[in-house]
Amino acid sequence: MSDETSGAPAQEAPGARHGGHDGDAGGGHGPRPGEDFWLDRPGSVDLIIKLLIGAGVAVVAADFFYHKHGEFHFQEYFAFDAVFGFAAYVGLITAAKGFRKIVMRGEDYYD
């Protein structure tokens, strides 16, 4: 392992190199020869996504099998939290992308 840390500072004082660090310092992107990680194999990520979708289907299907208790009537709607969670997330990210146009500046803005 240690022969692969060529560009990345293994034991360096962390404060010494604020900024200016080049993302390629490790010597290239992506998996390296000889590495075999499960996540790098084709289909692994798709499997995780399928599992996540399966879990989503399961927790929504659960709504058929019990009576929901909520302080507000909308909390008892079918799949309320699923729809709210999805919509809130997409709304947040979309709004933040627009927000970025106003407040984002170059990295050396304050220098």
Added chain:
Amino acid sequence: MIESSPSLLTSLLSLPPGLLLVVAAIPAVMLPHRASQAAMMVLPALGLWHLASLPNGFEHDVSVFDLTLQLTRIDALSRVFGIVFHVAAFLGVLYAAHQKDRLQAAAALIYAGAAIAAVFAGDLVTLFVWWELTAISSVFLVWARKTESALAAGQRYLVIQVLSGLLLLAGTILLHRESGSIAFDHIGLETPGGWLVFFAFGIKAAFPFLHGWMKDAYPEATVTGTVFLSGFTTKLAIYAFARGFAGTEILIPIGAAMTAFPIFFAVIENDLRRVLSYSLNNQLGFMIVGVGIGTELALNGTVAHVFAHVIYKALLFMAMGAVLFRTGTIKASELGGLYKSMPWTAAFCIVGSISISGFPLTSGFVSKSMVLSAAAHQHYMWIFLVLLFASAGVLDHSGIKIPFFSFFAHDSGKRVEEAPFNMRLAMAFAAAICIGIGVFPQALYSILPYPVEYAPYTTTHVFTVLQLLIFAALAFVFLWKMGWYPPELRSVVLDVDWVWRRVLPLAWSGVSGVWIAGQGVFLGTADRLRLAFLGFTRAHLSPWSRLGEPWPTGVTAMWAAALLAAYLFIAY
């Protein structure tokens, strides 16, 4: 001789827990490295033992001049904060055990000790002393980074923190004049003094528009310093609100705003420790809402959330600190794929992420939901919906963004060593506490200030939370697959600190520019007037001018005679 005197021991034990850390910090760091690390880990344990030895209701007063100061006051509320602060101090010391920076180690211990002693202060003057000591000691954790930007950020941090202390002192003086008391009990907003104290606390609790210091300074601190910083200052402020302003309704919308607005910044921020600072701000919002609602369930929820939050937030800062320590950067745009070389750190980080997101069987699930339930019980519908929205936001920035962009996403090609053993051990302890509280919530509930009748693991609660979180995660997958998730870009994001880092300096240079120009015009005009006056007098009064030249004696005598004649005429 000291040991043989029980009365001395008793009087020492009546001093506030936390004081030990403050006074023992400098001797402890002067020891050789290993002995020093051992001593620093024993100190929080001793402090915890000290706290355990004092019963609820214990008070210790001293008289200073005309004032009676209550140095120590133990009750159910202060005790929980004392416990979690000791745990955080221990975790921080363990996480920093590889480090040989004595100044930083001493500052961290004094800072932790001051925060602990502050929650046991029974009066506002004692609180003020510890309040300011947390400010002064903690800035060294920023300065210890020794970069120019850390130095500047530390200075800005210190100014704002000390300002908070001065507001507290001014408020205390006003309250003393109004009521004759400096006791730190319910304060409320009925008097001007109450408002000043409210703002003093509000600065430290990072209220909207007063929050700039935190996102500015925390990410500039050292790898280990940020872990300490994340634990104490803001939670001390939450304690102070719970003590002085419980049930103050204006806190509800303020807290709701705090849960919502930082998450937009967190989505687009590139510095992952800054993302965590925004996330911290968002978590404080849940606590402030709880204090504002002020029912027993809400206050229990706030305190439980403080406990859970201190641990998982420390864990997340530890994981990101380990990444910074090993790779030299914490910018999302330069990271990715680190699970290959830092698998332990990645795993601990994920535990922190699911805990802050509030997945079942983690600490966030059993604490945050108490605040949401309290809001629902009091029928604050909009507040409830904002908190629910913010919960989905937490899943984005802390649940997904933090672990995803550092340990997964696009492989940056970085291959580094795993975090040092002591760091991994500290993360393991923190992760164990996160899971432990989630699995055995009664352990946490049993130390809350009020009796708990709340059951977190109901069918409705488990499935609604899972729906919210899983579908928010699916939304991330959807956006990522479509290429709509905003890429991590090397950038800075403007926030309120822009006002004092850009606008005020510009305004000041504008004001001084106008001043200098005005000064130039004024002086120029004055000089021209002076020259004109000089020219006039030269022209008419100099020895060569009409008035100034010597007059003949006869003419002078004639004028004198005319003057006398005129005088005689007037006299008659």
